[in-house]
Amino acid sequence: MRYDVIVVGAGLAGLFAGSLAAQRGAKTLVVARGIGAMPVGTGCIDVLGYDAKGERITSPTTALPKFIKANRKHPYALAGLNALENGLTALKSMCDSAGYPLVGDLSANHWLPTAVGSIRPTCFAPESFIAGEVRRAEPMTLAALPGFRDFYPHLAMSNLQSQITNYPITAASLSLPDRPTHREAYATDLARLFDDANYRAKVTKAWKGELNGAARVGFPAILGLAHNPAARRDLAERLGAEVFEIPILPPSVPGMRLFNVLREVLQEAGGKLILGPEITGRVDGRALTPRVLGVTGHAAGKSTIYEADRVILATGGFLGGGLISERAGVAAESIFDLPITYSSQPESWFAPRLFGAHPFARFGVRVDDLMRPLDAHGEVMYENLHAVGGLVAGADRLGEGSREGIDVATAWRAIAPAPPSARPDDKTTIARKRRKAPPEESRLSPSPDSIASTDAETTDDTNSIHI
Amino acid sequence: MTLGTEILIIGGGATGLGVARDCALRGFKTILVEKGDLAHGTSGRYHGLLHSGGRYAVRDRASARDCIVENRILRRTFPDAIEDTGGLFVVTPNDPPEYANPWLAACAEVGIPVEEIPIALALKEEPLLNPKISRAFRVPDAACDSFDLLHALAASVREAGGEVYLRHRVESLIVEGGRVCGAVTRNVATDERLTLRAEMVVNCAGAWAGQIAATAGCELRVTPGKGTMIAMNSRLVNTVVNRCHPPDDGDILVPVGTVSVIGTTEVVVENPDQYAIEAWEVEKLLAEGEVLVPRFREFRALRAWAGVRPLFEEGRGKKEEGSHEGDENSRLISRAHSILDHETRDGVGRLISVVGGKLTTFRLMAEQAADLVCRKMNVTRECRTAEIPASEAGKTYHIHGARLGNVEHRGDMTGRIGEGDEIICECELVTRAQVEEALKASASPVLNDLRRDLRLGMGPCQAGFCAYRAAGILNSQLQMSNFKLKIRNPQSAINSALLEFLQERWKGLRPVMWGANLKQLELDLTIYRHTLAADRLPLSREPEEYPTEKTA
The missing domain is CATH 1.10.8 (Helicase, Ruva Protein; domain 3)
Known part of the structure; x- marks a missing residue:
């Protein structure tokens, strides 16, 4: 089977890249082993949450130029801020059209409560998160749902209250009828209950007395899987209070909503999604200019060849399976065996503290400004292969609070601009262009020569390229 | 605050709790203090092997004899903490074949029942075992959950009228007129001081025993011997498996609960509170694991940890840090224990230190320590720990599942x-x-x-x-x-x-x-x-x- 674009991976970067490509008229396949990492996470889009000192960032717009200057090999620096902005606009409009709006602006982070009572900066959040903004001076009530083992609002309440002095935070115990009782109730069980208008009518009747006049009520993120916006509006109306969600342990219902939205956008635009097969890469070894031919999917005892003009690798880091480490001190890319940056000293992969700055977080595939993997000499390896998202080297996504922003910016950069020179037929043109006339937004990207040399300014200078 | 007691025991590991149980059962008013939680130290960082004694039979017959006797007693008195896995000694292609016969003779001499079984049977019972083993011997090893054991011991101390104070760190022993008469402790949770006055103090602080003794002016050189272990995320074997060779790194594999533990290394360290697990140790354990179970490294290693053995030999100086294997092997320091009377040793009365030893023989050490306590207190009271089971409730072996x-x-x-x-x-x-x-x-x-x-x-x-x-x-x-x-x-x-x-x-x-x-x-x-x-x-x-x- 032949496609214009094949995307490997069904996380945010993969589904977004596939949706973009399909919307632009490319015959698109997204193929993935599993359902990606969206069901693990918040369902929000973090762009830049923390500065170099670890302080919460108020405005990504203000912080980003400085951040890029200080981190010249960061995916944001390579993809460029235009890609980030345009990508976010495109993602927002996809979510809007699917009736699941994301609210936010690059110029201002939301500061939202977490389920332990920390404060988390994020840039774009589902509507159902917004009323949790901690800087809004308005009393907050958190819903305790007895029998649900994945949310402990009293813990969140006391920790939030120790940071917030200008309004009270309380908790109210709300009963949850009809949940499964022959086994533990998961967030997804409860979310499906809240999709049902009759259920909402039933529970809110009992809850009203408990909440007596609360201004805003925070729930764990379980308010509907398929019909979250309707569920939130309905609950707010029935309770006479604003209602907001707080993300909890996996499975992440808001993450699953985002997955469903993007799957819908992809399929509506004519793209195809195949989940399940194990995937290996196919390379044209005989061609004068090295190219990838596509991928092979292995499932149910047979192998299927999928060919494409362009392949986008969105397989993620270690969690997603894009990077694998079979033994201490060794890491590899899983589909095309691309060279990756990492340290061969296992002791230097990890910080002594669990929440320290782990060098391994920055391991990954080094790319050029069009997200094409580079070899040890800084040369583009395959002109029609791109790597996006968590697979790309140079970012500590959790430490920076940039996990989803990088997915969006790099996916956009790989798919969207595709200037004529990036078409996979004239490598020399590309190389010349990159060396002599770097496009505006890639000026901060390293030249091929500087990649091999160490650069005190960059944070990943201790890594060497291993092939 | 000040409390009084007859016997004060320092250290909430197997040794200390064993002494406390023994003393309490002999009718002494007993208090035990532990700076952390039960099993916070070496007892909780143990591989889980209840020795049959086979491991020590060739080199250290006395220890081997203690092991088999105590193994039988513990099976009777603390069955709840023991899974009766049985044990195997196997001769792999990496082991000297000539070791087996003298080992068999030594086991016979000290009374460890050994049965040679056909290779086919060993492999049928343990299918993941290296098929190239040349001999297999069945011994009465077992798996022991030290957390369960220590909890049962503490419960038994309390049942017998003794008290166990956790999170009480001893700041110093109180010495008056050439004799120890208690200790000043600090509750690490509340920062409150508690002074415990006692007729007799038994120092069971393991690798930390030297620090305690020093506060009474006694020099006690305990060598901290770090042993590293790795828990593999499945029961690769359901029987304890030992290599039939002189004790070495990574030659025992113990099924404990849902995991199996490969152990151990042996490295002398400077400080029992500060040590790192080194990459070579992990590598060594995995490599030795491959000898017992082919493709061992392909299974998931769950976590690695280390405990510090309190190695002690009277008259022996402190070992050099980092030494292991080679010229002066710390494995050669006896696993036997010593009961030290500081009155005769250092001229400091009413203080006893219990050092060395291993978990399997904790009860025996406790008995000997309590015997000494009786002699010092000029009373005659019989030890009862070999007969009295931990509790009426736990009368059966622990059953996995x-x-x-x-x-x-x-x-x-x-x-x-x-x-x-x-x-x-x-x-x-x-x-x-x-x-x-x-x-x-x-x-x-x-x-x-x-x-x-x-x-x-x-x-x-x-x-x-x-x-x-x-x-x-x-x-x-x-x-x-x-x-x-x-x-x-x-x-x-x-x-x-x-x-x-x-x-x-x-x-x-x-x-x-x-x-x-x-x-x-x-x-x-x-x-x-x-x-x-x-x-x-x-x-x-x-x-x-x-x-x-x-x-x-």
């Missing part, structure tokens, strides 16, 4: 899960009621103690899911004032408990961080750092490590 049975039969006849029956730790099948119960009984808000009590967080996700839940439950308990102690700053205590629990798990994971563990790490960081921002909790103090890892 019993926990699953309990969880599968939760709830009532309707098949519904009742309040408190929710599973908090899926890996180890711990319910909310168990967590609440354990916290209620606990003297301090420390989630790490739940791990030792309940195995909370010891499975493959290494607390990824249960740490948050346990912190939430701890918070509710503190708010409902279910706690014995008044905590100075509950919010800080809870947040610190969560972070310390996660950090403790990370410490064990870090040396075996590849493959599935690396995926798990990213998942756990996505939960705690990304979704919960637990690294930004207010009021939390920097987690205190115990023992601390050396930072490079």
